[in-house]
Amino acid sequence: MRTPSAAAAAPHADVAEGAAPRVMTVKQAINETLREEMGRDPTIIILGCDVGIRGNPFGVTKGLYEEFGAGRVLDTPISEAAIIGTSLGAAATGLRPIAEILFSDWITIGMDQLVNQVAKIRYMFGGAINVPLVIRAPVGAGGGQAAQHSQSFESWFSHVPGLQVVMPATPRDVKGLLRTAIRSDDPVLFFEHKRGYEIKGEVPDGEYTIPFGKAEIARAGSDVTVVTVSVMRHKAMTVAAELSADGIECEVIDPRTIYPFDYAAVLASVAKTHRLVVVHEANRRSGIGGEIVSQVVERAFDQLAAPPVIVAGLDVPMPYNRSLEALVIPDEARIRDAVLAVTARRT
Amino acid sequence: MAHRVTLSESCQAVEAFERDTLEPLQAPAGMTAEDQRDIYRRMRLIREFDTAVKGLWKRDFIYGLAHSYVAAEAIAVGACAALERTDYITSTHRGHGHTIAKGGDPRRMMAELMGRVDGYCGGKGGSMHIAAVDMGMLGATGIVGSAMPIAVGAGLTAKTLDRPFVTVCFHGDGATNQGVWHESVNLAAVWNLPVIFLCENNQWAISLPYDQAAKNPTVSDRAQGYGIPGVTVDGFNPFAVYRAVKEAAERARSGGGPTLIEARFYRYVGHFVADDERYRDTDCNILWERFDPIGRMATYLAESGLATPEWVADADAAAKAAVDDAIEFAKASPEPSAETLWDGLFSPEFMREQGISL
Ligand SMILES: Cc1ncc(C[n+]2csc(CCOP(=O)(O)OP(=O)(O)O)c2C)c(N)n1
Numbered sequence: 001m002r003t004p005s006a007a008a009a010a011p012h013a014d015v016a017e018g019a020a021p022r023v024m025t026v027k028q029a030i031n032e033t034l035r036e037e038m039g040r041d042p043t044i045i046i047l048g049c050d051v052g053i054r055g056n057p058f059g060v061t062k063g064l065y066e067e068f069g070a071g072r073v074l075d076t077p078i079s080e081a082a083i084i085g086t087s088l089g090a091a092a093t094g095l096r097p098i099a100e101i102l103f104s105d106w107i108t109i110g111m112d113q114l115v116n117q118v119a120k121i122r123y124m125f126g127g128a129i130n131v132p133l134v135i136r137a138p139v140g141a142g143g144g145q146a147a148q149h150s151q152s153f154e155s156w157f158s159h160v161p162g163l164q165v166v167m168p169a170t171p172r173d174v175k176g177l178l179r180t181a182i183r184s185d186d187p188v189l190f191f192e193h194k195r196g197y198e199i200k201g202e203v204p205d206g207e208y209t210i211p212f213g214k215a216e217i218a219r220a221g222s223d224v225t226v227v228t229v230s231v232m233r234h235k236a237m238t239v240a241a242e243l244s245a246d247g248i249e250c251e252v253i254d255p256r257t258i259y260p261f262d263y264a265a266v267l268a269s270v271a272k273t274h275r276l277v278v279v280h281e282a283n284r285r286s287g288i289g290g291e292i293v294s295q296v297v298e299r300a301f302d303q304l305a306a307p308p309v310i311v312a313g314l315d316v317p318m319p320y321n322r323s324l325e326a327l328v329i330p331d332e333a334r335i336r337d338a339v340l341a342v343t344a345r346r347t
Numbered sequence: 348m349a350h351r352v353t354l355s356e357s358c359q360a361v362e363a364f365e366r367d368t369l370e371p372l373q374a375p376a377g378m379t380a381e382d383q384r385d386i387y388r389r390m391r392l393i394r395e396f397d398t399a400v401k402g403l404w405k406r407d408f409i410y411g412l413a414h415s416y417v418a419a420e421a422i423a424v425g426a427c428a429a430l431e432r433t434d435y436i437t438s439t440h441r442g443h444g445h446t447i448a449k450g451g452d453p454r455r456m457m458a459e460l461m462g463r464v465d466g467y468c469g470g471k472g473g474s475m476h477i478a479a480v481d482m483g484m485l486g487a488t489g490i491v492g493s494a495m496p497i498a499v500g501a502g503l504t505a506k507t508l509d510r511p512f513v514t515v516c517f518h519g520d521g522a523t524n525q526g527v528w529h530e531s532v533n534l535a536a537v538w539n540l541p542v543i544f545l546c547e548n549n550q551w552a553i554s555l556p557y558d559q560a561a562k563n564p565t566v567s568d569r570a571q572g573y574g575i576p577g578v579t580v581d582g583f584n585p586f587a588v589y590r591a592v593k594e595a596a597e598r599a600r601s602g603g604g605p606t607l608i609e610a611r612f613y614r615y616v617g618h619f620v621a622d623d624e625r626y627r628d629t630d631c632n633i634l635w636e637r638f639d640p641i642g643r644m645a646t647y648l649a650e651s652g653l654a655t656p657e658w659v660a661d662a663d664a665a666a667k668a669a670v671d672d673a674i675e676f677a678k679a680s681p682e683p684s685a686e687t688l689w690d691g692l693f694s695p696e697f698m699r700e701q702g703i704s705l
Contacts, residue, residue: 053626054554077524077560078491078552106490109525144411144462146473148489316692320473321462322410324688 021202029171029203030060030136030192033178034098036207038068041096044182047074048083048100057102058138058197084110084135088118091133091187098182104137104191105151118187119162130185134178139167140193140231140281141318141329150318150325152282154229155291157189158259164188164212165258169233171201173256176210183209193281196231213260217269221249224339225269227292228254228279232330236279239335248343258288266292267300274305275342279335283328284312309338358631360550360613368611369638370581372647375590380653384662386428386585387644387654390420391666393444394641396453399670400443400460400474404620408678409460412489413474414619416444418583421640422547422610423448425588426515429596435483435501435514437494439547442477442487445517451479457673463680470683471691483512491552492525494518495544499531502540502605513541513599515592521552523566532607536573541599543592544607547582549614554626570607582612583638612638 024032038044046061052075055062065073076083080101087097101107107114114135122129141150158165166181166188168174174192181188218233219240228236233254240250251269255262270276276296278289289310296308314328374383397415404413416423419441427436427448438445446456451467459466460474467478478486485501488494498516505512522528523546535542546566550557563569570577576598580587588610595606615632617624648654654662689703698704 049552050554050626052554057553075555075559077555078521079524079526081526109490109527144473146411146471146475146489148475149412314688316689317471319471319683319688320411320468320476321470321683323682324462324470324685327685327688 020205022205023200024171024203025197026171026174026192026199026201027058027060027197029175030178031062031064033175033182034061034064035067037179037182038064038072043094044096044098045072045074045090046098046100047076047087049076049078049102051075051100056100058194060136060192060197061100080106080109081113085113085117087133087135088113088121088131091131092121092129096132096182098134098136101135101137103145103149103194104139104153105148107135107137107153114157114163115160119160122186123162131187132183132185133187134181134184134190135188136190136192138194139191140195141313141325142195144320144322144325145318146320147317152191152230152280152313154189154191154258154280155282155286155288158261158288158291162187163259165191166212166256167191167230167258168256169193169196169230169254170199171203173210173216173254175203176208177212177256179207180209180212184212191230193231196234199231199234210256212257213262214257215253215255215262215265217251217265218254219250219252221251221273223249223273224251224275224277224342225266225273226250226252226277226279226335226339227266228252229258229288230281232279232281232335235330235332236335239332239339243336243339248339250339261292263295263299266296270296270300271303274303276304276308277311277335277338277342278308279311279330279338281313281329283315284310285315287312306342309342311335311338357628358634361631361634364611364613364638368579368581370584370587372584372586372643374586374651375593378586378589382428383653384648384658386424387641387648387659388662388666389424389448390585390641390644391663392453392669393420393424393447395666395670396447396456396673397443399674401620403460403674409474410462411473411475412619413460414441415616416441417616418612418614418635418639419444419547419549421585421644422545422582422588422612423517425585426517426545426592428585429589429592430513430515433483434512434596435485435498437485437498437501437514437516438477438487439494439517439519439522440475440487440489440491441519441547442484443474445487446477446479446482446484449479449484450482451477451484453669453673454676455479457670457677458680461677461680462682463677464683464687465676465680469687469690492518492522492527495522495525495528495531496534498542498544499535499540502535502542503538505541506538511600513543513596515543515545517545517547519552520546520548520550520557520566521555521560522546523569524560532569532573532575532605535605536575539602539604542605543595543599544605545592546607546609548609548611549582550611551614551618551627553618556627565611566609567607573607575605575607577607577609579609579611582610583640583643585640585644
């Protein structure tokens with residue numbers, strides 16, 4: 001489905017066989033992947049605000065400036081439109097830029113470049129231009145960052161033909177998918193959750209990639225299909241473990257990429273469970289939950305034993321106050337209620 | 348650790364500042380002794396407020412992010428002293444100083460930072476969105492550069508409705524490289540709007556020194572490119588800022604259009620409450636601290652016979668007491684209830700029509 005870039009020396013393979021796993025955080029997984037890929041391919045550059053000496057405020061690019069120098073790890077002025085547009089121009093002419101927008105909320109400043117240029121340039125020019133461009137942008141709420149530092153825009157970008165949208169939640173997925181993103185000849189929005197950076201997990205040793213458009217069954221189950229993205233996966237897994245004790249088995253599916261999206265995995269699961277809950281942090285209106293449900297309803301209506309339920313953020317700007325913020329972000333209780341609601345209709 | 352050596356980063360920048368920008372404190376003609384002492388009081392209040400904020404943030408009374416106005420006090424206080432109550436200001440992510448300088452109530456500010464109902468935004472905004480609209484302070488923003496056109500819009504209102512107010516648009520040097528900065532300055536220039544673009548050039552945008560972000564040595568140089576007056580003043584000096592803003596405001600009110608003022612100083616503290624400053628050589632901070640606007644003003648008041656050391660001590664104690672009082676007020680203020688979540692999303696009438704509530 002994807003063409004590996006000419007620069008990609010190693011063959012594509014899902015997780016390397018027989019490799020011993022190591023435990024690391026999501027943040028370390030990103031950092032290590034960036035380092036490995038930059039070491040492999042001299043055309044890869046990183047650019048963004050504070051990515052150099054500061055190593056990005058979350059520490060994600062730490063050490064790369066020292067290792068690869070100011071020529072390949074570029075601190076930019078605060079100019080998001082130019083960061084994104086310059087990355088496009090560089091990508092079109094021989095570099096493989098990895099642009100960073102520290103909070104995805106500020107991607108809006110580069111929206112023209114992203115939506116009207118990055119997404120369309122290959123198509124408009126009859127396929128004549130490769131766009132090996134990754135935009136890494138932390139998403140998500142929590143921690144009192146309020147209305148302009150808490151948003152998740154995956155639905156906006158998956159709406160735009162020509163963009164790939166990746167939103168992983170575990171160190172293993174982050175590594176394999178970021179490597180795939182960097183080697184892709186098409187633009188990728190790579191959304192990391194800022195509250196997910198310290199999440200630890202096993203990562204296979206050695207070089208591996210994970211293909212886009214392939215969901216992971218995070219937990220197998222027979223009663224309800226729970227599709228979750230980004231850090232909501234971890235909340236859904238907690239709920240699934242609790243409900244298992246009560247005799248309800250959730251099948252938790254993490255699509256990992258929003259576009260391309262693995263509908264086959266979701267449909268196969270729904271054919272088994274006949275019940276669907278979708279969980280995402282972004283607010284509900286016009287969100288990806290609606291799209292996922294509509295696809296399932298259209299393709300497998302007769303499989304459903306109960307109306308699907310979407311658990312999502314509330315349709316309000318993120319408030320600063322801690323308890324108001326907690327009302328907006330989906331929590332375990334809301335996921336649990338949704339699962340109970342769809343299973344209660346069991347006849 | 349790899350260090351870039353640049354003008355801003357090396358201690359040579361201190362010498363350049365002393366040579367080119369530093370101005371002795373000298374009150375503008377006609378400013379009363381009481382007004383001068385009031386400048387000290389307000390700067391001290393900002394200092395106390397933001398010093399307290401850091402401690403409260405560390406003890407988790409303040410959630411989220413907070414950026415301190417320490418070292419910049421002379422700019423907001425000098426500028427707002429030159430304004431009328433009916434003038435507007437727009438702010439940045441570093442808005443506590445702007446709010447206090449424009450006459451904001453420290454109690455309601457502190458309550459906002461603690462996310463309480465009595466806060467200026469009912470607990471919805473926090474530090475990064477502090478506002479005091481009743482005082483003409485149109486609010487802080489977390490998006491660097493985003494207040495530029497908002498100030499231009501306020502200028503358009505003044506011009507269209509023939510109102511005498513001016514708008515001061517505070518922004519950092521980092522903001523000057525956003526596209527919207529250029530669009531806004533150009534628009535205000537070509538429409539001849541009563542707007543004062545006041546750049547707080549603290550020589551850093553988090554870890555990026557100003558001279559690595561722009562090739563013009565000064566921000567005010569850029570005014571030429573837009574056909575408007577531009578000036579660089581000592582940003583550690585409230586009188587220098589006052590004079591520049593006063594002149595710009597008079598020009599704006601009499602139909603002379605916008606001005607770009609660069610108040611040059613140095614952020615000798617961290618970018619935000621938890622910044623470890625590992626991107627620069629902090630040894631230079633001590634050299635810069637010699638220009639601390641509050642210390643300078645205290646010395647000036649004493650030397651010019653406007654205040655005794657006892658007066659200064661009392662003013663300091665009063666500032667501390669006002670902040671302590673604000674903290675007590677904030678702690679006593681209730682948390683917003685769940686029912687307030689939707690308040691303010693739209694006008695009340697629309698909310699009622701649509702039945703928007705929890
Ligand atoms: C559009 C946007 N890009 C990046 C940031 C991250 N950021 C927050 S403050 C800051 C530096 C701003 O520098 P400057 O405008 O000089 O103001 P200062 O903080 O120095 O007062 C940056 C890069 C942001 N908040 N908004």
